Amino acid sequence: MVSDRMDSDRMDSAGDQGSYGRPAPVTAAMLRQGVRSHGLSGRIVVVHSSLASFGRVDGGAAAVVQAFLDEGCTIVVPAFSDCRVSPPPGVRLERNAEEAVPPGRPADGQPAGGQPAGGQPAGGFSPGMTEVVSDMGAIPAWVAAHPDRRRGNHPLNSFAALGPRAGEVIGGQSPQDVYAPLRAAAANDGCVALLGVGLTAMTIIHLAEQVAGRELFVRWALLADGRQIPARVGSCSEGFERLAPALTPAEAVSDVGRSRWRVFGAAAAVDLAAAEISRRPDVTSCGDPSCARCRDAVAGGPVGSDSVWA
Numbered sequence: 001m002v003s004d005r006m007d008s009d010r011m012d013s014a015g016d017q018g019s020y021g022r023p024a025p026v027t028a029a030m031l032r033q034g035v036r037s038h039g040l041s042g043r044i045v046v047v048h049s050s051l052a053s054f055g056r057v058d059g060g061a062a063a064v065v066q067a068f069l070d071e072g073c074t075i076v077v078p079a080f081s082d083c084r085v086s087p088p089p090g091v092r093l094e095r096n097a098e099e100a101v102p103p104g105r106p107a108d109g110q111p112a113g114g115q116p117a118g119g120q121p122a123g124g125f126s127p128g129m130t131e132v133v134s135d136m137g138a139i140p141a142w143v144a145a146h147p148d149r150r151r152g153n154h155p156l157n158s159f160a161a162l163g164p165r166a167g168e169v170i171g172g173q174s175p176q177d178v179y180a181p182l183r184a185a186a187a188n189d190g191c192v193a194l195l196g197v198g199l200t201a202m203t204i205i206h207l208a209e210q211v212a213g214r215e216l217f218v219r220w221a222l223l224a225d226g227r228q229i230p231a232r233v234g235s236c237s238e239g240f241e242r243l244a245p246a247l248t249p250a251e252a253v254s255d256v257g258r259s260r261w262r263v264f265g266a267a268a269a270v271d272l273a274a275a276e277i278s279r280r281p282d283v284t285s286c287g288d289p290s291c292a293r294c295r296d297a298v299a300g301g302p303v304g305s306d307s308v309w310a
Contacts, residue, residue, distance in 0.1 A: 025056035026257035031067035034256040038263040042072040044169055044190030046159075046182060046204065046266065049077075051138040053196020053259040061142040064195070065162065074163030076170075076181055076190075077140040078203060079132045083125040083155050083222045096217055096302040097235070097292040124222035125155035139195075154178050155221035156231050157203075175231035176309065178216065179207040186266040196259040199240040199247070204266060206234030208273035209284065215301030217293070218308055230308040235297035238286035246276035246283075 035041060045068060051061050059066070068075040092098065130145040143149050143160050150166040152158040152173030159181040161170045165188075172180035182204045185192070192204050199205065210216060216232040223229060250268035254261050276283055285294040296302070 023055050023258065025058045026054045026259075027058050028063055028067060028070075030256055031057075031064060032071055034254060034261060035067055035071045035073065037254055038191070038193070038252055038261070040068070040071065040073055040191055040193065040263070044074045044076065044163075044165055044185045044188055044266075046076045046185050046190065046192045047139065048192070048194050048197050048201040048203070049137060049139040050196035050259070054257040055259075057257070061138040064139055065143060069163055072164070074161055074165040074169060075143065076159055076161045076166075076185060077143045078136055079140055079144040079151055079158045079160035080136055081125050081129070081131065081156060081158065082133050083123075085220050085222045085228050087220050088228070091308065093218060093302040093305055093308070095296040095299055096305070097296040124224045124226065125158075126224040127151045127153050127158065129224070152181060154231060155223060155229065156219060157233055175221075175229055178232050178234070179203070179210065182207045182266070182270075186270050190266045192264045192266050192269060194262040194264075195256075196261075198262075199243060200237045202237075202240060202264075202269075203234065204269055205237065205240050205243065205273050205284070208270045209235065209277060209297065211270055211274035212277040212281075213300070214277075214297055215303075215305055217296070218302055218305050232305075235284070235301075236286050236291055236293035237284075238288075238291075239284050239294065242283050242285075243273050243276055246272050 047068070049064070051057065051064065057063055065075060128151070132141050132144045140160065143162055144151065146162055149160045149162050150170040151160045152170045154173050154175055157178050159170060159173060161181070169181050169184045172184060174180070184190075186204070186207075192202060194202060206216070214235075216234060218230050219233050220228055221231050247264060247269055250264045250272055252263045281298045285291070285298060288294070
């Protein structure tokens with residue numbers, strides 16, 4: 001993994017303007033060069049992205065994904081859904097940052113009326129569904145809707161993958177093991193690529209929290225067959241940019257069009273973040289004193305969470 005910053009290695013030029021002074025669109029060749037410049041060809045790449053960060057892209061989200069696939073990558077994206085329901089009566093875990101189910105979403109085991117945000121179905125989750133919550137963005141939505149993609153078996157925080165190792169990476173995800181795809185990426189010389197987004201989108205830091213000894217939170221979700229099940233999820237990520245200095249040795253940076261790419265070796269990022277979280281537990285805190293997720297995560301996460309699967 002390249003560890004030096006490549007700020008001077010820009011994939012575009014300030015003078016490269018299209019008609020009427022508009023910046024020229026990002027092309028497939030520029031995208032593939034971005035992939036190659038970070039040594040990502042043929043590797044498992046967990047992508048967090050903002051399509052808008054590029055400016056114009058010839059071919060849109062499909063072109064970004066195809067650039068990785070054309071370089072032999074297996075691309076992994078978050079494909080989160082919100083099929084939450086309220087916990088069963090009498091089930092409450094200490095330090096679990098309990099959250100109310102938002103209005104208009106499934107609650108108390110009953111499907112919500114109409115179509116909840118992000119195109120979620122009025123029923124529950126199944127790995128065959130194509131919908132994701134709207135804030136995932138255009139690139140994850142495109143992958144999740146692709147007929148050849150593999151989607152993990154997690155009703156709230158599934159991942160979806162395309163490429164030669166998609167099944168291998170995704171196959172281990174379950175409601176109890178939400179970050180299995182990220183662990184697989186780290187174990188197989190994979191990388192995390194932030195395309196125009198920051199560390200607050202970098203889900204693998206939640207895996208680092210686990211490695212540092214934190215328990216993940218437990219939420220309840222509705223499945224398409226009507227069952228309600230518990231599922232592990234991560235904490236607040238709004239403070240994750242505070243880990244930037246610790247992650248610098250694993251980071252390489254470039255620009256593709258207007259999009260700043262920050263690429264990390266997955267295993268190195270987990271190790272560095274876990275070490276910093278162990279040394280300074282409050283480094284992940286968002287700074288909002290009312291944030292129950294930060295408070296309970298820093299304290300170690302829920303107590304006795306295994307009991308909900310007993």
